[in-house]
Amino acid sequence: MKRSRPWTTLLAGLLVLAAAAAWAQPDLRRWIPLAKDGLHDPASPGTRQLQEPRDALARLAPDGAGNQVRWVQALERGEIVPRANLLEGTEVRLREDDILLNLNGGTPIVRFPHRAHTLWLDCSNCHETPFISKAGANKLDMRRILQGEQCGLCHGAVSFPLTECNRCHSVPRASRGGGPAPGYAPVPPKAGP
Amino acid sequence: MNAAVVRIALLAACLAATAIPAVAEYGDVVLNHRSEAEGVRPVIFPHWFHRIRFRCKVCHSELGFRMRAGANVVTMKEIVEGKFCGMCHNGQIAWAPDRCDLCHSGKPGLKPGIQGGHSTLGPGLW
Incomplete structure (x- = not known):
């Protein structure tokens, strides 16, 4: 019983370290709510129904500029699956060089x-x-x-x-x-x- | 000489970025060439919302939207007939054009153009 104690302490220590690491790198990104973005009219009934940027973007690959999203990474990782065509006959072309x-x-x-x-x-x-x-x-x-x-x-x-x-x-x-x-x-x- | 001008321009862009807070979401476009004149609020078009669901090529190739703010004058008649926004906003892929307030949700008096630039404040306005 006594022998297991160092392992328990080590495990607890690792957990504390992991928690500290997670705490040390919080997601600092902030998105302004639509009603306060200077464009949407808070008096418009539509403003309350639209998706908020934070709800859509917070889960995507983070960036420090623009929408605070690495859009290509988000696409490559499958975090988003945007449609490539609407019309059946459209040839979807990809070039890789x-x-x-x-x-x-x-x-x-x-x-x-x-x-x-x-x-x-x-x-x-x-x-x-x-x-x-x-x-x-x-x-x-x-x-x-x-x-x-x-x-x-x-x-x-x-x-x-x-x-x-x-x-x-x-x-x-x-x-x-x-x-x-x-x-x-x-x-x-x-x-x- | 040219490199020096470019460096100064980039420095100015960086200083502008610190001086002017980006408020609107990056890539938001205000459409108000006709809206208010027709008695409705300006349209706020969010690029971020659309690119989660569609790649650029869908609107800028298949639908025919030119990639320059102000270059696309779209009427509600065209949308109802299934052109431009109406390719999706038809009640099947996205909400139908009778949900006026969902698109026409902008503050009165907004100037048309890209409003949510990061540091260049959109094409032509850095």
């Missing part, structure tokens, strides 16, 4: 993942307007992006905002040997649906 951009700039190289984008969007949403489907044919410009053009059509409005520089500028130049950046270097696509 990566494109490297900003090869000669001063900031880290941009890795553009087709997969994360085509999980949500159709090819026609980006090609041929605003982006020509030819490597090197698009002159990307942060000033235009910040003004809501090019990538800024979505990033800064509905997808993660432009404060998150490193999510796009994610490939350090040093990792490529520090020399001149190579030309277009696509990652071969995986077999996909």
Whole structure:
């Protein structure tokens, strides 16, 4: 009987540690109720019936920006299962290669993942307007992006905002040997649906 | 020179983010080109609510909504006829267009456009 005591103490200690760890990393995300968001009219009968952002978003992969949700992660993990088409005849297209951009700039190289984008969007949403489907044919410009053009059509409005520089500028130049950046270097696509 | 301008612009965007609190949910769109003129409250379109249920491509490819606030002028006649919002808001996939208050729930006097930007305050407004 006495011999089991150290184990009990250890177990209790571990439980306390686990509880402390859980307490130390609380979910700090907060969503403003619809009636107080400055847009919805608290006097409207509809405002009380609509789903609150907190009720829908709190269970999804957390983020520190935008809706405070990692939308691609939430989709990949199956936390949400949004429909990909309404019409039976629509071909749902997915492309999985990566494109490297900003090869000669001063900031880290941009890795553009087709997969994360085509999980949500159709090819026609980006090609041929605003982006020509030819490597090197698009002159990307942060000033235009910040003004809501090019990538800024979505990033800064509905997808993660432009404060998150490193999510796009994610490939350090040093990792490529520090020399001149190579030309277009696509990652071969995986077999996909 | 160009890199310096971009850095200054990004710094300004970051400062704007700290100065202006984001109130509306990120990606909320106010539709009020016609609503109040027609005697109803403005529409608040929540991107977050819709993207849980549908991928962007459903509305922005199949339904034909252009990806720019203000570029889509949709009338109730079109919705009732099953176009745009009416592809789903038909009482089968989502609530029917006779539930006016569920969409037309905005405060009077709101300006149309994306209101819930995070730091750029939406396209063209950073």
